[in-house]
Each structure stands twice: as structure tokens, then as C-alpha cells.
Amino acid sequence: MNKYVYFLLVSFLLTCGYTQTASIKGIIFDENQNPLPFANITSQSSGTTSNENGFYELRIPANQKVKVVISYTGFKTITATIELGVNQSRELNFVLKTNVEQIGEVNITSDKQTRVEGIVTLEPATVRRIPGANPGVENLLTSLPGVSSNNELSTQYNVRGGNFDENLVYVNDIQVYRPFLIRSGQQEGLSFVNPDMVRNIKFSAGGFKAQYGDKMSSVLDITYERPVDFMASFDGSFLGGSAMVGGISKDKKLSAITGIRYRDNSLFVNAKDTEANFKPRFFDVQSYITYKFNDKFELGFLGNISINNYEFEPFTRQTNFGTLQDPRALLVFYEGQEDDKYETYFGALKATYDVSENYTAKFIASTYHTQEQEHFDILAQYRLGSVNSSIGDENFGDVEFSQGAGSQFKHARNDLDALIFNFDHQGDIKIDEHLIKYGIKFTHEDIRDRLQEFEVVDSAGFNVRPPLPDFANDQPYAPFDEPIEPFIRIRSFNDMQINRFTNYLQWSYQSEIGNAKAWYNVGIRSHTWNVSGDDIENNTQTVVSPRAQFAIKPDWDKDMIFRVATGLYHQPPFYRELRRPDGSVNEKVKAQESFHIVAGHDYSFKLWDRPFKLVSEVYYKSLTDVNRFTVENVRIRYQANNNAEAYAYGLDMRLNGEFVPGTESWFSFGYLKTEEKFDERGYIARPTDQRLKFATLFQDYIPNIPKMKLYLNLVYNTGLPGGQPQFEDPFDFQNRLPDYTRVDAGFFYTLKEEGDVLKKGHWLNPFKHLEVGFEIFNLFDRLNSITNTFVRDAESKNQFAIPDFLSPRVFNLRIRGRF
16 A cells, blocks of 8 residues: 555545444343343334344434333343443443342443543453553553553553653552562563453543642553452463452442462563573462442452562573674673562552432542562673674684673662551532542651662773772872772662652533533642651652643534643652662652643544544643653662753654454554753753654454454554663763564454354353464564663773663463453
């Protein structure tokens, strides 16, 4: 397809019209989950019946509440009140029962509110299907514009120039945290969010409302399932497995869902260029339990236990780099090992009380406890040299001539114990078309951190020490009478407490401007925190963050929404942001401040008689009191000061819809530029300055074999800044890493899917859904790199940036099913 066809296609998308209707479709089941053929589904203006497999599809008027009645002889009738947007399609499966009366009505609304707020909603089923080296919600996020991750083994992500610590994550209104000490993706393991338990996913990349907390980049808002019947699933592969089970009591008051996950990343880390004895094993168990005392009061519990063990004993590494004309290699021989442990325990109670029809109050108490250990002693002896490039030679690829040789010894005994308590009260008050939300929260953080690290570097027989302004080594002509110091030495013990008091007030309102619909949202947050501890000066600070959103839907034939959001987003420092590179604490670090302005356009339309949506956003962020940082794989090290200012601007676009009938796919494009300046010098690229991003998430099936499915996840990012050696000036090292390109593909055959009717006694009858297949990670075997290792050449006195490559192509078998 040439560029002219693309131009005509895009022009057609932008000019396509539609009718003012929406549709619902799904399957009608009985109590035993058997499809009901010829059930009646009717609305005020239309009706249909389910086919022999229980499937139905019904057209209904858009942008109005419509009563839909589902009936079948001998079963209780269900009445559902549904409101959908123009051309919106929603899958709704109903279960008809014979022995219970229906209580009230089922209310189903459209995603209009999320469109107005600029929030992306993702289908949990898509999360579970799409392949990725670290599957889950975060894997799907990286296919969105403005979201990037250059490490397939990490669940962390950057949003519009921010770093990992600038992203908020909520599960059922409860904020969750990430570990402190993890420094590489292969140590990270599982994220908190269990995709098997997820019901709703909402994501905002900026300009979010005041009800969300004090971070500068994004919000991921997760809602877990609440079972209405027995449910179970499993997933197994060479990378580990997971299982989920949920159910509800006979009186419908008690419901519970529990998920267990185990992961072993050996398949990936053993494929890297370092030969080693790896044991990266990760386990967690998670439960969400609710008890409904009556129609007004409900109590919920969310609990999580995560145990991650990472044992690493490296042997050798050979990394080839350079050019065809001048090939080079780094050959390393290791002694020693690394033993890391990360254990986290999380528990939260959430009480919800409907005081009246117009007032709901929530009370949340949560505890997060993490114990982290990072112990290693590793001696690396390296050779830097030229590689035999004679094709056909028996020594092809070997290092033949050494240009540099040396050794490096790294030692660490780092232990961290953090205990975090949260007490939160939230309220929703509705007065006519006005919605008022408020919240008051107290947080106590108690942190004990022992940091003991040193690194000794030896090159050509000389001990290399960090550059000091009053130090000059002129041996052997002048005697050396200074103390011998390690290249890096960090030794500190921090015992500190942080108390935080936050609150917010937010008002939302919907009205009309002429024939157009308009939405308003205005809110304000305040955050006061106090830092204290052993040998730490007591320090208290306060910030206030006003925010506002406005959206309008013109009375046009085309379904378009225009929106704008602005406000201040402060990020008061967490412990990691208070800790200087030498391990000491700067209790006077201010909150970083980011001024956001975001303008968006949302266009829903029909193409090939199927729903599509084109979403575009432009944004600008002005950052002050910036706490500069460096990124080493996934570990962030802050300077613990506020001596910089920065900016970020860009464009995000996403086209999604049913390119293949019945499946959602999308194409994303993002442009970003973010720079910072400090010490009265000019602007340089921030560590997260990733200029261009293209991504595709595609789902398809073979026409003649519809049960054979293809899932494709493609990401292309231009290169990030490559960093600089320790103690060097970042202005002198502005080279970039190579572009990041990764394609993960999954090929699955569905043995049974919902709605299939099999003979009685068939071995597949216990399953609702069962599929088997294989995944290919890094399909094109791209050598992506995450950081550079800087090695000195004694001959030329130069430092070479040696890329640290990520995993090559890897194959994985997988089976997954639901009961």
C-alpha cells in the first residue's frame, strides 16, 4: 500500500459519518452457564432473539437511557437500563435464573465520562491476551502514546518525560507502592497489579483531576473483580504460572477473589550475553474480599504478600560492539555472587457507607511493609580489545589483541525496612447536576535504611580513585602521600519518619452551551509534610495545587469532544528523593512543581460499519524546583536538591477500533521533547528524553480457521540519552543509545470459547474457555540496549561506552483457560 492509499484512508476516516445509534451484543446464559437459544431481547423501539448459541445483537438509540428487557419462558425476566454513546458497541452477557427474584435494575452507562476527562480505558481481556516478556497491565500501557519503557523485564514506565517515581497507581481507591532498592529489570519480578483479578482499567497521562494524589506524570486506576458467581482461571508457561478463583456466598453478602502468581525469569536472563547461574524467582498471593452488611454499608479487604528472590552468580561476558571496519569486544571474567531479597506485605480495609441517595462516604486504612536486601561481592576482570573479523577463520569473533585490561570489585550490604500507614476518608455528594468530591488523608512513613557500598577500579596496575579538586597523582616523579580511597564509597544509616497530611475538594458539573453539552471540573489539593529522624533537622513544608478541566461536545453530526485541562502538580519528596548520592539525607528538598496544559480532541466514527476512535492530545509541562536524577537500568538516583528547571512538550495520537471484526486493535504515535538546565548553563536532554514513539497492538485470526488467533505487540522508540561515567560532566556526554525496537507475537488456538456447545461428557465441558499456543518475544532478534557500561582504555586514555544489551529472541509455550 503506497502513501497515496494511506492519504486517502486517513481522509476517509476524518470525513466518515454515522447514524445516531449504538449497539449491545453478547450471550444469554442459564444458571449452569449453558447458552439459551431464542431468548427475547427487546427495547422500546426494537427487538431481537438469541441464536442457537445464545448470541444476540441489538441496535438501540444513542445518548439516552434505554430499557432493555431480557426474557425466556420459565426464567425470571431481567430489565437493564442502558445508556451508550453514538456508534458505541458494548458486550453484555446476561444470566437468567429460575429461583431468585431480580432485585432492582441493572444500570449500564457509556464511557462518556472517561472521554470527557481524557482517560484511556483498557479491556482486561486484552491485557491477558497480548504477549509480552512481562505480561500485565503495564505491558499494555507501553503501547499507548506518551508511555515508554525500554526494558522488557521491567514493569516500570515513563510518561511524557517523567520518571518511574512520578506515576500514581491505585487499586480500588487504595494507593500502592513500588520497591526501593531494585536496580535492574531482571531483579524486579511481578508488579503489584494482578491482571487475572482486574475488572476495570483507567489511565490518564496528564492533566488529571484533584482527587488523584501528588505525582507529576500519570494515574493508573485499577478496579478488581467482584464475583457474582463462581469463577476461576489459570495460566501456565515456561516463565511460570498463575491461578485465580472467586465466588460469592448463597446470601450474596460475602464475595472473594484470590490470585496466586509464580514467575521465573531464567528463560530471559540465560539468553543474555552474560553466562551465569541465575535464580530469579518471584511469588505473590493477593485477595480482595467484600462483605455487604446491608444495602447501605459494605466492608472490603485487599491483601498482598510478595516474595522476590534473586540469586546471581556470573561467570563470563562477551559484548561485541564497534563497527564493521573497527570491531571491538569487552570480555569479562567474574568471581563472586549477588543475593537479593524483596519482601512486601500489604493490607487495606475499605468501608463504604451510602448515607443517602446523594451522599456516599468511604473510609480506608492501609499498611505497607517492605523489607529489602541487596548483598553482593563481585570481582570483574576485563579485557578490551580487537575482534577477529575474518569470516571463516576458526577464531572468528574472538578477542585477539587487548587494548586495555583491568579489574573492578563491587561490594554492597544494603538493607531497607519501610513501614507506611495510610488513613483516608473520601466523600461524594450529589446535588442536582453538581457532584462534589472531597478527601482527607494522613500518611506516616517510618524508614530504616543501611547503605554500604564501595567499588574499587584497577587499570594497568594503578588504583583509580574519583577526581578530587585538591588531588594530583604525579607518580613516580613525586611520592604519593594521600590515603588510598575506593573509586566509590557510600556508607550511611538513616532512621527517619515522614508525616503527611493531604486533602482535596473537587466540583464537577454538566450543562449546555446552546445546543452543545459542556462539562466542568475544578479542584484544589493541599499537601503538608514533616521530615524528622536521627541526626535530621525537623522540617515542615506545604504546597497547594489548583486544577481545572473543561470539555465540550458540539451538536454536530460527527461525534466529537474537545477538552482542555490545566493545573499545578506538585510531587513532595519520598524517601528516595531525599537521599543524596552519598547516602545522606537532605530533609529540605522541596516539592517538584509541574504546570500542565493539555488540549485534546476525541473523534468517534464508523468505518466498515464498525466503531473506531481517533484521540489526539498536545501538552506542555513547565517544571520548576526539579530534583535532578540519573537512571541506571531501572534504579533512579537523585541529586537531592532543587537546582534545576525543565520543560516537556509533545503530541500523542491513537487510532483504535475493530480493524478485524470483534477485536480491538490500535496504532499509536508520540512525539516528546524534554530538557533541563542547571548551574546557569544551557539546556540538555533529560534522561527520559525519548523523541519519537510508534506502537501497534493488533489482534487477528485466520479467516478459514477462526479459532487460530494472532496477537501482535510492536513498539519502536528512538534512543534515550546514554548517560555518563561516574563523576563526569553530563554536558560532555550527550550521545544517545540506539533506537529501541521490539516485536512480541503470540499464536494461539482456541480449543473452546464461550458459547461453544459440546456433546455431554466431552472433556472440554468444564471449561468456559481454553487455548494453547506459543509466544515469540523479540521476534526480529533486535539487540536493544538499556544502559552503557563505561570502560577505560589504557592505551588511548579514552573511555568506551559498552552497551548493556537486553534479551534476544526467546520462545515460550503457554496454556490458559477459564472455568
